[in-house]
Amino acid sequence: MTARAAARLAGIRPTVFTEMSALAARTGAINLGQGFPDVDGPASVVEAAVDALRGGRNQYAPGSGVPELREAIVEHQERHYGLRWDPGTEVTVATGATEGIAAAMLGLVDPGDEVVVLEPYYDSYTAMIQMAGGVRRPVTLRAPDFRVERGALEAAVGPRAKLLLVNSPHNPTGRVLDAQERSVIAEVAQAHDLVVVTDEVYEHLTFDEHRHVPLATLPGMAEHTLSISSAGKTFSFTGWKIGWVTGPAELVRAVEGAKQWLSFTSGAPLQPAIAHALRAEEGFHVALAAELAHKRDRLCAGLRELDVDVHIPQGTYFVLTDVRRYGHLDSRDFCLALPERAGVVAIPAQAFYDDLGEGRHLVRWAFCKDPDVIDAGIERLLAADLHA
Ligand code: PMP
Ligand code: GLN
Numbered sequence: 001m002t003a004r005a006a007a008r009l010a011g012i013r014p015t016v017f018t019e020m021s022a023l024a025a026r027t028g029a030i031n032l033g034q035g036f037p038d039v040d041g042p043a044s045v046v047e048a049a050v051d052a053l054r055g056g057r058n059q060y061a062p063g064s065g066v067p068e069l070r071e072a073i074v075e076h077q078e079r080h081y082g083l084r085w086d087p088g089t090e091v092t093v094a095t096g097a098t099e100g101i102a103a104a105m106l107g108l109v110d111p112g113d114e115v116v117v118l119e120p121y122y123d124s125y126t127a128m129i130q131m132a133g134g135v136r137r138p139v140t141l142r143a144p145d146f147r148v149e150r151g152a153l154e155a156a157v158g159p160r161a162k163l164l165l166v167n168s169p170h171n172p173t174g175r176v177l178d179a180q181e182r183s184v185i186a187e188v189a190q191a192h193d194l195v196v197v198t199d200e201v202y203e204h205l206t207f208d209e210h211r212h213v214p215l216a217t218l219p220g221m222a223e224h225t226l227s228i229s230s231a232g233k234t235f236s237f238t239g240w241k242i243g244w245v246t247g248p249a250e251l252v253r254a255v256e257g258a259k260q261w262l263s264f265t266s267g268a269p270l271q272p273a274i275a276h277a278l279r280a281e282e283g284f285h286v287a288l289a290a291e292l293a294h295k296r297d298r299l300c301a302g303l304r305e306l307d308v309d310v311h312i313p314q315g316t317y318f319v320l321t322d323v324r325r326y327g328h329l330d331s332r333d334f335c336l337a338l339p340e341r342a343g344v345v346a347i348p349a350q351a352f353y354d355d356l357g358e359g360r361h362l363v364r365w366a367f368c369k370d371p372d373v374i375d376a377g378i379e380r381l382l383a384a385d386l387h388a
Contacts, residue, residue: 012127016123017035017347020346020347029338030373031345032369035318035368037317037368038370038373044281045274045276052270053269057269060264061265065244065266066271066275069271070092071275074090074246081213089249090246094244095243099266100245101125101197102131102258103258104258105125105129109162110133110134112134112135113135114134115134115137115164116156116165117129117138117165118166119141119355120349121165122199137157139153140152140353140358143311143362144309150184157188157194162195167199168200169206170202171316172316173313173318176206176315183218189221190221204233205233212315223248226255227246231243234285240270240274295371296313299367299377305382306382308326318365321365322361324361326387327387329361330360334386341385342381343380348362
């Protein structure tokens with residue numbers, strides 16, 4: 001950071017995704033790092049966006065989103081989860097989940113407020129907690145199970161705890177919270193009157209018997225919870241940056257209070273296209289999840305051949321490995337050397353930890369890539385000498 005940068009940015013590193021994708025571009029390495037799919041989402045959704053571009057939907061959309069998208073989001077929440085929100089006051093469209101998270105932190109956290117957050121955490125959380133003046137209180141999910149333990153959660157809730165930020169399905173561990181963890185979180189949140197902000201961007205990308213159940217569906221939780229999601233993962237349009245926040249009007253109002261001064265409004269012609277996706281293309285994410293399960297198996301099998309410990313994910317498109325078997329103690333050093341050693345890029349998961357004892361040696365690999373790309377990546381890794 002430059003000497004002129006504001007103190008609120010002190011210590012916030014450039015996002016690891018930009019750094020690692022730049023490394024892949026510079027070295028020509030296979031990018032198993034940043035999580036974006038190799039194949040775009042449904043053609044009919046692209047057509048709907050083109051129609052909107054040609055059909056005069058090019059001026060500012062309402063700040064909370066175009067009515068048909070807000071209605072489609074509300075229908076989606078009811079259809080999948082039985083949650084009923086008012087499209088006028090209980091949903092707002094954001095420029096990706098990233099802006100939803102930013103606006104939630106800026107709209108709800110006062111300087112000195114404590115934000116309890118599952119660790120490893122998605123990197124925008126820590127940046128936004130800090131920019132809002134909040135204090136992060138991590139609850140570490142520990143290998144090999146990465147479960148939320150009641151004791152750890154309760155210990156993280158201090159007297160100034162205001163907000164609990166939960167991500168499930170969880171990036172980078174691939175965990176999907178189970179019924180017991182969900183009820184522990186709900187009990188602790190209600191006992192301490194916390195606002196719960198849930199990042200559910202991988203809601204439809206779960207495998208085997210694992211299913212995403214929003215915390216807002218638990219008894220008494222709807223009035224405590226803001227649910228955030230995005231079209232990026234569900235419909236493989238990560239570059240469109242159309243996300244949304246649903247929850248009780250009072251909390252959504254706080255998010256909108258901040259969001260109106262960030263982007264004001266998000267890409268107008270993309271919004272009707274995502275409304276169409278939510279209504280007519282749900283088969284896409286069902287097929288995507290099935291396909292990802294195969295890709296997960298393919299990548300995990302390859303990584304196992306490398307003889308590293310592999311933590312099989314239940315959802316998302318990421319898998320964590322422990323690289324200590326190779327004599328590497330530091331995933332950042334490992335990942336920085338990987339393009340030269342093997343022609344592959346991965347993400348050092350230590351970027352998502354305060355507790356380096358838990359995270360220093362973990363590397364995240366993405367499997368939302370073409371199967372040939374995954375195979376080529378594995379082949380390169382198997383051919384390389386990865387020892388420290
Ligand atoms: N949360 C998590 C856990 C993510 O992995 C990502 C990455 N897309 C985001 C939020 C950001 O979503 P969006 O691209 O919609 O801003
Ligand atoms: N969510 C994606 C990941 O975890 C990347 C998003 C980003 O680049 N900020 O890899």
